[in-house]
Amino acid sequence: MPPINVLLAGDASVDVLIYPAQPGENTWHEHMLKTCRQRSGASLISKFLSDVALDCNFKIHGPILAGPVNIQHESVRSILEFEIHNDNDVNSSYFTLRLNRTRQLNYQSIWQSPWSSASLGTIDSTEKDILVFQDTQGSFNNPDDAIHFLRNARPGVLVYHMAPRLALGSIWETIRNGVHTDGGTQDPEKLVVVVSANDLRAEGIQLSHGLSWEKTCEDFIEQLGSVGSLVSLVTCAHLVVTFSCDGVIYHRGGQLNQPILYFDSNCIEGEFLRQNLGEVPGIKEAFIAGMVTHLGGSVKNLEEAIELALLSSRRLAASGLVRGLNSTDKPEHLVSDVMGTLVPSEYPVFKLPIPSDVIGSGSDHYWSILDRMVGDPAQVARDVVKHGITSSDSSRIPTARFGRLVLVDRHEIESFRIVSNVLRDYIDLPQTRPISIAFFGPRGSGRSYAATEMGRALLNGRNISKFRIDLTQISTPTDLIPVFHSIRDCNLEGGFPLVYINGFDTLVPGSSLPWLFHLSTPMLHGRFIDNGESRPIGRAIFFLGSINFKTYQKFQNQLGGSSRGLIPPRFEEFLGCLHGYVNMLGPDCVGEHDRLYPVRRAVILRELLDKREPKLKVDGKISIDESVLDGLLLVPSYRQGVRSLKSIISMSRLNGAHQFERAALPPASQLDIHVNSDEFLRYLDGKVLAESVREHLAQNIHIEYLKKRFSMGMSDEDRKRPGHQPWDQLPEEFRESARAHADNIPRKLRLISCFLAEKQDHMHRKPVEKFSPGEIEVLAKHEHDRWNAERLQKQWTKSSNTDPTVRTSSLLVAWSDLAKEWQDVDRELVASYPNILPEDYQIYRMGGVR
Structure with a gap:
């Protein structure tokens, strides 16, 4: 099989890396900084791909690097300053570097063509050839060369890694309608555009950052088309939007297919970087290389390629740049580690078709x-x-x-992340005043625990001192002074005070919420009065726990109108001291x-x-x-x-x-x-059904039972038996038996990975219309076991003759001993479940939406 040509073109700019000498390095300048130059963009992608070229049957055509022969003479795009990351194993053969600062320089890139492309005929082209075009910020100083090349190249796939500004310029105009063909037309299906969410934000598309994946999906669907000048980008056949190393949205603008979200369930945008080394040069290039590796020369493999590209970028984010132990070693990427065999379970990434129809219509505000x-x-x-x-x-x-706090509810997650972003910014900079966050929620919702755990997590590695002020147990404002002194002392000793103030909305007879007034000055000005003298508190995180209001909105609505006699300006002053709030939902x-x-x-x-x-x-x-x-x-x-x-x-x-x-x-x-x-x-007891649903099911189960029994043929004596009467004449004991059967349906459905629910909650799911023979067998056996247990608990006994008057039955046997005709009774009863439900209920299968 001929190799797949991978052509890399576009920007291959030079960065200057500044990094410290390693500890113990035996040179006179061990405390001085060192520098080196490295290429990024198309050259770095080429480097990544070269490591797997043999395994993937690739022939790599890296950029020619037109310009000065010596990298030391080329213009520099940016200066990257590094520090040594101290988490390495003492026996490691290298040191990991952490990016400290980036400075962009005034720079105009040169378009770099692939090797062997000066005369395109020198490449033995195949239908699976891949062209990777690395864009540059601004423009190339030789765009005509790029346009000529793109008009004459005939790749099977063109991966265009777009840079700001988006969807502008003569190069984009050349390829926005797709790859040029020999017939003079353009094929849009062969063009894959990769762009970052941050670049879309810079163009005016309002995508929230780091709140929840549901919110990200909503913003993407609602806002992607909000900037008219990006119409050619939004409507391209394959648009891949990256959200740092944590997620990707694959949007097929030329089709009506739902966009696909790839996401890490334990991280939100930017979180994987925070958990590892922060920003690492080369993450975007690793993503492109990972995608190309698994494309196989066809966009048909794009969905899988995106997932594995995300894993490549995460490997690089976790490993970073490293430097060997020798004094002459320079920073390098661990290319083999980044591009080695990718195992999806290494960093689990999940796929979700985004419900664009639901989001666009607003028909389900509670989707998750x-x-x-x-x-x-x-x-x-x-x-x-x-x-x-x-x-x-x-x-x-x-x-x-x-x-230790784990949140699973979308609305709580968004609320906590909004506040954590505010707190993170506060913690990262020197501060002289406290920051105040209010916590609301039902009684017993865990406000204090949640606030403390969030504070501890954000202050990880710092010297934390925790303080608790319970205003329900304090009678006068002077009781606060010793606590404020302790907080001040903590600051002087280099600690970070974490303060939980319980009951700021405590009601005091004869006075309306007096603590709001007494807390406003410490919260706003960071000072307290002691014997007539104003003293600074210093930095601190104040968590204020409400005991009378379940939500901030109720607090604002009930008190803002002086419904409890509070002077509105004083109330507004208190609200002005808050830097955020959280509405806890709790376990109820x-x-x-x-x-x-x-x-x-x-x-x-x-x-x-x-x-x-x-x-x-x-x-x-x-x-x-x-x-x-x-x-x-x-x-x-x-x-x-x-x-x-x-x-x-x-x-x-x-x-x-x-x-x-x-x-x-x-x-x-x-x-x-x-x-x-x-x-x-x-x-x-398993009685989870609403009474009306339970009664509906019980009656219909009895009807189905009678249908089956009559079809089996019954004597006049059998027809007169109490259990064979219509529902309105059925003895209560047999009604209760049918209700017990109905109660057990949700539990039985779990055995075959199904569940019963209201239609309005699952309009996006296809209901189960009939069970498979294997599922019917499982349900029928379980139903007979349930029936046996019910009868035994009611003191029925086994007998050769069934006689309800003396509580005996010949059917009180194990499933395997039950005659086939009676097994069929159970089979038909359980098979009827999808058809006997109330009108607004359906049975659905668990798992992802099909």
Whole structure:
């Protein structure tokens, strides 16, 4: 097979690297800085690809590098200053460098053609040839050379790595309609344009940065077409938009296909860099090289190539630039490590078709990636408790982590990340005043824990001193003075004060929220009064916890209009002191559209069980009875939120236990302290259906049963039996049996990875119209086992004759011993589920949207 020609053209500019001598380097100038020059752009991509050329059957045609022969004589694009990163193994053969500062110079790039392209006929062209065009900021000083080359090249794929300004200039005009062909036309399907989200933002497209992947998708769909001058870019056949090393959106502008989001569920834009070495020169080039490696000369492989390109860029971000131990060694990329065999599981990246129709129409304001990727939040919650948030099934859920705090709800994630961005900027610069963040939420939502964990995570590596001020236990403002002195002392000693102020909205008889007034001066001016003298507090993070308002909006609406007698200007002054707020949702259901409360609760429950009894966990899996799990996860609310959930776990008999069984739970009278015990027991018994749905299903199950029994042929005596009567004449015991059957349907559906839900919550999913024979067999066997258990619990016994009057049945046998005709009764009953549902309910399959 002839090799695939990979031609690299465009910008191959020179950067100057400034880096320190290594510790212990035995030279007289060991404390001085060293410099070297290196090429980036097309030359660096060529370097990456050359490492895998043999394995990929590539013939690399790197840039000719027109201009001065010696790199030392060429114009410089930027100066990169590095410092030594101190996390290397002492036995390592190199030192890792971390980029400290970048300075761009006034520079105009020279278009560099590929080797052997001066006369294009010298290349043995194939249909799979790949041309990589590395754009430059501004313009080339020889664009005519580029235009001539692009008009005459005939690659199978043209990868155009676009640089600002976007979609402008004669070069773009030459190729915006696609690759030129021998027939004088252009083929748009062969053109792949790669651009960064930051470059789109610079052109005026409003894409939020680092909040949530759902918000990123919404902004992309709503804002991509907001700048008319970019129409040729937005409508190109293959547009690849990178969001740092954390995600990619693949947009097919020439088709009606949904855009595809590639994302890391544990990171948001910019987070992978923060967790590793920060910005690393060459990340974009590594992405392009990774993409080309897996294109195979055809855009048909582009979806997989994008995923692996993201992995290449992440490898480079994690490894950075390194320098050998010899004094003559210069900074280099670990090319073989970056371009070695890519394994998707190395840095798990997930794909999601973006619901552009839903976003564009605004028909579902509550859509989430969790819903699109998994489907049933309750099943996700069960998996989180049993296997942890990082298990294979749960790993697709976008999360945000701050220390031990794990967030899974999109709205909480966005709120926390907005505030964390503000705090990160505050922490990074010298400060003389505190910063103030308010926390709102229902009782027991974990405000104090969440605030403290976020502060600890953002201040990682610093000397933190934690302070707690409970204004519900303080009677006068003078009681605050000793605490403010301690905060001030902490600053003088080089520490970083982390202060949680509980109850800033405490009501005091005869006065309306007095603490707002007393806190305003320390928050705004960073000072407090002691014996008539004003003293500075210094830097500090103030977290202010509300005890009377569930959301900031309710706080603002109820107090802004003086509904409690507060002087509006004073209230506005307090609001002006805040630098942000967080609305905590907590573990309870907060509204009819809150489908994710079981998942939020599951994260908390997993940690509580871990601490309560380590023996419950074996090989990472917690052993817990399904009914207990349903009760703890699905009951809508606890009386005191997290505190009540924690108390129930503490009250359960789990010391030394290897399994959390139902018998370990406290009795109902004790449970009622912390939860509505009647409601809790209903969920414990698997009764998760609304009463109207339960009754509808029970009646229709009985109708289907009668249809099947009549088709089998019944004697007059059989027809008179109590269990064979119409629903309105059916004895209550048999009605309850049908209701128990209905109650068990959600649990049975989980056995075949399906779930029952309202249509309005899953309009994007295709409902299950019929089960496969294998699924019917699983459901039927489970239904017979359930029926056996129900009858045995009601003191029925096995007999050769069935007689309901004395509670005997000949069918009270194992599934394998049941006659086929009676097995078929169960099979037909379970097969009828999709057809007997209420009009607004459907059965769906778990997993990603098909």
